[in-house]
Amino acid sequence: MNLTWRDGGAYALLGSSGCGKSTLLNIISGLLVPSQGRVLFGETDVTGLPTLDRNIAQVFQFPVVYDTMSVRQNLAFPLKNRGLAEDVIKSRVAEVAEMIGMTDVLDRRARGLTADAKQKISLGRGMVRQDVNAILFDEPLTVIDPHMKWELRTQLKDLHRRFGHTMIYVTHDQTEALTFADQVVVMYDGRVVQAGTPQALFDAPEHTFVGYFIGSPGMNLLDARVEGATAQVAGVPIALARGYGPLSGRIRIGIRPEFMRLGTGCEGLPFMLHRIEDVGNHRIVRGHVEGAAVNVIVPEGQPIPAGADRIIPDPAFIHVYADDWRVDPAAVERAA
Amino acid sequence: MEKPLNNRAWLLVLPVLALVAFSAVLPLMTVVNYSFQDTFGGNQFFWAGLEWFDETIRSDRVRAALGRQILFSAIILAIEIPLGIFVALNMPKKGVWASFCLVLMALPLLIPWNVVGTIWQVFGRVDIGLLGYTLSKLGIDYNYVNDAFDAWITVIVMDVWHWTSLVALLCYAGLQSIPDAYYQAARIDQASRWKVFRHIELPKMRGVLLIAILLRFMDSFMIYTEPFVVTGGGPGNATTFLSIDLVKMAVGQFDLGPAAAFSLIYFLVILLISFVFYTLMTKEGETL
Numbered sequence: 001m002n003l004t005w006r007d008g009g010a011y012a013l014l015g016s017s018g019c020g021k022s023t024l025l026n027i028i029s030g031l032l033v034p035s036q037g038r039v040l041f042g043e044t045d046v047t048g049l050p051t052l053d054r055n056i057a058q059v060f061q062f063p064v065v066y067d068t069m070s071v072r073q074n075l076a077f078p079l080k081n082r083g084l085a086e087d088v089i090k091s092r093v094a095e096v097a098e099m100i101g102m103t104d105v106l107d108r109r110a111r112g113l114t115a116d117a118k119q120k121i122s123l124g125r126g127m128v129r130q131d132v133n134a135i136l137f138d139e140p141l142t143v144i145d146p147h148m149k150w151e152l153r154t155q156l157k158d159l160h161r162r163f164g165h166t167m168i169y170v171t172h173d174q175t176e177a178l179t180f181a182d183q184v185v186v187m188y189d190g191r192v193v194q195a196g197t198p199q200a201l202f203d204a205p206e207h208t209f210v211g212y213f214i215g216s217p218g219m220n221l222l223d224a225r226v227e228g229a230t231a232q233v234a235g236v237p238i239a240l241a242r243g244y245g246p247l248s249g250r251i252r253i254g255i256r257p258e259f260m261r262l263g264t265g266c267e268g269l270p271f272m273l274h275r276i277e278d279v280g281n282h283r284i285v286r287g288h289v290e291g292a293a294v295n296v297i298v299p300e301g302q303p304i305p306a307g308a309d310r311i312i313p314d315p316a317f318i319h320v321y322a323d324d325w326r327v328d329p330a331a332v333e334r335a336a
Numbered sequence: 337m338e339k340p341l342n343n344r345a346w347l348l349v350l351p352v353l354a355l356v357a358f359s360a361v362l363p364l365m366t367v368v369n370y371s372f373q374d375t376f377g378g379n380q381f382f383w384a385g386l387e388w389f390d391e392t393i394r395s396d397r398v399r400a401a402l403g404r405q406i407l408f409s410a411i412i413l414a415i416e417i418p419l420g421i422f423v424a425l426n427m428p429k430k431g432v433w434a435s436f437c438l439v440l441m442a443l444p445l446l447i448p449w450n451v452v453g454t455i456w457q458v459f460g461r462v463d464i465g466l467l468g469y470t471l472s473k474l475g476i477d478y479n480y481v482n483d484a485f486d487a488w489i490t491v492i493v494m495d496v497w498h499w500t501s502l503v504a505l506l507c508y509a510g511l512q513s514i515p516d517a518y519y520q521a522a523r524i525d526q527a528s529r530w531k532v533f534r535h536i537e538l539p540k541m542r543g544v545l546l547i548a549i550l551l552r553f554m555d556s557f558m559i560y561t562e563p564f565v566v567t568g569g570g571p572g573n574a575t576t577f578l579s580i581d582l583v584k585m586a587v588g589q590f591d592l593g594p595a596a597a598f599s600l601i602y603f604l605v606i607l608l609i610s611f612v613f614y615t616l617m618t619k620e621g622e623t624l
Contacts, residue, residue, distance in 0.1 A: 031520050051523045064521040066535040077535075081526040125525065 003185065003192055005134070007042075008164045010157070012181030014171060014213070020190040021170045022061075025136050028168065029056045041133055058136040059126040062143065063118035065110040071097075072106040075124050082129075096124045099155060115143045123152065127159060134166040141176065153180055174214050186210045202256075203317075208324045211254045217284060217295040220260075222269075224253045226320055234290040236269055241315045242329040249323035257284070257297040259317035264305050268312035276304065370596035388597035398598060400573065401581040402605075408488075408577060409556040412495045416552055417545070419496065420503025425537070427508055438508075441501040449498075453565025456494040460566070480567060484574035487567045491575055494562055499552060506548045510541035546617045550610060557606055578602055 005011060013021045026032040027039060030051035038047045046054055057078070066074055075096055079089045097103045100120040105113070110121060119140065126135050137156075141149045157180060160167050169180050177184050178198040185195040186209070193207035194200075198214075205211035211219030225232040229243040231253050238253070262271070262285065271294065273287040285296040285304065289311070296311055298304055320327045371388055373381040392398055423441070428434045444452070460480050462468040471478040480490040514536060522532045538545075560579040563569065569576035569584070576584070582602065586595035 026520075029524065031523065052526055056524065058520070058524045060517040060521060062515065062517055064515075064517050067539045068535050077527070078525040081528070081531070122521070125521075 003195060005166060005168065006183075007166055009166055010160045010180060010182045011166075011168045012171060012177035012184045013168060013187060014174060014177040014184055015187035016172055016213070019187045021172075021187050022138055024187070025058070025138055025168065025170050028134070029058045029136055030054045031058075055129075055131065055133050056136060057126040057129055057132045057134075059122050059138065059140045061139040063115055063122045065113075065118045065121050067109075067111040069110055070107050071102055071110055071113075071121055074110050074121050075106075075128050078125055078129055092128050092130065096128045099127065099159065100124045100152075116145060116148060119143050120152070123156075130163070132165060134168060137167065137169045139170055139172070141171075149176075156180065174216070178214070184214075186213065188213075204319065204326065205254065206326045208252065208254060208321050211256070211319075215256055215258075217257055217297075219254045219256050220292075220294045221252045221254050221321070222289060222292055222294070224251055224320075226251055226253070231318070231320070233269055238269070238313065238318070239315050240318055240320070244320055244327060244329060247320070247322045247327060252321045254319045254321055254326075255313045255317055257295040259314040260294075260296045260311045261314075262296055262298065262305055262308040263310045263312050264307055265310060268310040271309055271311045273308055367596045367599050370592045371600055374593050384593055388593045389601065391594055392597045392601055397573075398578075398581065401576055401578050404574075404576065405557060405578045408492070408559070409553055411492055412499070412556050413549065413552055415492070415496050416500045416503050417549060420500050420548065421507050421541070421545075423500065423504040424507035424511055424541075425533070427504070429512070438505070441504055441508075444498050444501050445505075447498075449561040450565055452494065452498050453562040456490060456497075456562070457566045460490050482571055484571055487571060487575050490566060491563045494566065495556065495559070498562070499555070503548045503552065506544040507541050510544040511537060514540045546614075549617070550614065553613065554606060554610060557609070 013024065015021050023032060027034050030046070030049060030053075034047065038045055040046065041054070066077060069077065072093055075093045076089050079092060084092075093106075094103070097106055100123060102117070102120060102124070105117070110118065113121070123137075123140060126137070126140075141152060144152065153176065156167070156169075159165075169177070171177050171180075182197065183195060184198055184201055186193050186201065186207075188207065188209040194205065194210045201210055201214045205214065205219060208219070208221055211221070222233050224238075226240070226244050226247055229240045231238045231240055233253065240253075262273075269289050271287050271289055273285060275286050277284045277286065281300055283298045283300075283304070285298055285308075287294055287296075294311065320329075372384060372386075374384045374387075375381050427437045427441075447455075459465045460468045460478075462472050462479055468478060468480075477483075478486050480487045518536050518540075519532065522536060527535070558579055559577055560583070563575050563577060564580055564583075567575045569580040573581075579602075582595060582598050585591050585598060
């Protein structure tokens with residue numbers, strides 16, 4: 001992978017469990033040394049540098065607090081270890097305590113606090129240093145209550161706007177990633193499959209995993225044969241927005257549930273409707289096309305035709321994938 | 337809601353009660369019985385009241401043994417606890433060497449106590465023992481049979497050799513339970529090695545350390561076999577600790593009454609110290 005993290009950016013590192021997100025994070029912070037490759041901060045190669053010299057803050061999945069200390073001492077610990085002046089420490093701790101909403105418990109022992117509170121202390125310790133190169137968050141909200149999650153995430157976002165630290169936020173929750181980050185980096189099986197804005201990930205997933213992982217429900221994928229500007233799916237020709245040259249590998253078309261509508265008659269793909277889930281502001285229609293699961297989102301207020309047995313995709317939003325990677329029609333055209 | 341009450345459940349406790357009665361209560365009561373009476377043999381007993389207790393408390397001999405006992409326990413705790421922590425901190429955390437070290441550390445704990453005594457008794461002998469012979473060849477005047485100081489050193493080193501492993505293994509278990517994230521966070525926070533020990537490792541070891549100290553205190557306070565085999569309590573009374581003195585009194589001199597009173601006082605002292613100690617340690621834990 002070759003990835004540039006822009007200074008001051010808010011990034012999310014998204015992927016399913018075990019795909020290497022935390023490993024990448026630990027390589028950035030220097031807790032792990034990569035077996036190959038380099039890590040650069042600006043122009044400086046820091047691959048061999050210990051954590052100490054990288055000046056990075058990191059918050060872990062499970063709360064780490066120093067049991068023997070009070071909340072105040074916990075927050076002051078990273079600053080004390082760096083030999084900062086007493087009044088600077090004091091004002092920073094007060095500021096961070098305010099941010100995480102723990103001003104009134106500053107003198108409590110960290111030991112007896114709830115997991116929530118402990119994780120807030122961990123977050124606070126990550127944010128207390130002002131001069132850091134980056135703050136890394138490794139699924140920091142796993143142990144926190146849902147309503148508190150929103151609040152803390154908003155605060156992190158806020159903090160990012162105010163201080164402009166580079167933040168990298170690891171998560172397997174797409175909502176968390178999409179609400180927090182300007183740039184989302186999606187990892188799959190140890191590789192970065194796509195990095196881009198939430199919009200880009202939604203509109204043009206570079207990899208079937210991105211299509212499947214982002215969006216709720218994820219992108220529908222159907223085996224197809226693509227010839228020019230037509231895709232043959234289940235024996236039915238589907239018009240594509242642009243022409244494709246000869247493709248090799250397993251060819252599939254991907255289309256988000258948002259960009260299909262239901263119909264009857266002979267237009268579109270044969271669809272077997274299984275059930276309809278009303279999730280409030282829209283309905284998810286689940287069914288099959290030739291044995292492959294397909295979901296369609298029907299907006300509120302739009303009727304679902306009785307006896308719907310066809311789906312009609314919007315050609316503008318159909319992507320073609322060869323062996324899981326998106327075929328860029330522009331690139332194909334250029335090559336031709 | 338009313339809970340069903342069935343007093344017959346108490347019957348199920350009976351077997352345990354019977355066992356405990358035979359193994360603990362009856363012997364203890366026998367000792368209590370002896371401690372209040374005087375006997376000249378022939379199954380004749382005379383009421384002595386608190387005389388034996390009075391005598392034991394005033395006895396210079398018992399007081400001297402108690403002094404030696406406290407000194408001994410204090411010294412071995414002062415050595416074994418820090419040494420055990422140090423060893424645990426330096427043991428490999430995983431891999432083949434971790435298992436190897438564990439087995440190696442456990443070895444002294446598996447040796448029967450009188451064998452430990454015999455090993456050191458031979459080891460320290462000036463004529464044939466590896467340690468004693470080597471020391472004397474090096475020109476160091478070492479003889480645990482004649483010299484009280486040498487006898488003490490031998491008994492203490494033996495106990496350290498025998499029991500430091502226990503402290504180390506307990507601490508090792510405590511250390512193993514610390515998640516990696518703590519060490520990683522400490523590195524991010526730029527904590528020094530000492531601070532990692534003080535604020536992460538020591539607090540996490542507190543529980544096991546408490547048990548280690550308590551066990552080592554009680555065991556060392558009741559030590560009998562090893563010093564008995566090595567020095568027999570000598571030279572003179574130099575290494576006559578409480579239980580050696582007690583056995584001398586009860587079996588050697590057949591002073592059953594005073595020995596029984598001595599036993600009870602001994603028992604209460606251990607109980608008291610352990611209790612005070614435990615209360616202090618757990619209290620400190622709450623405010624720590």
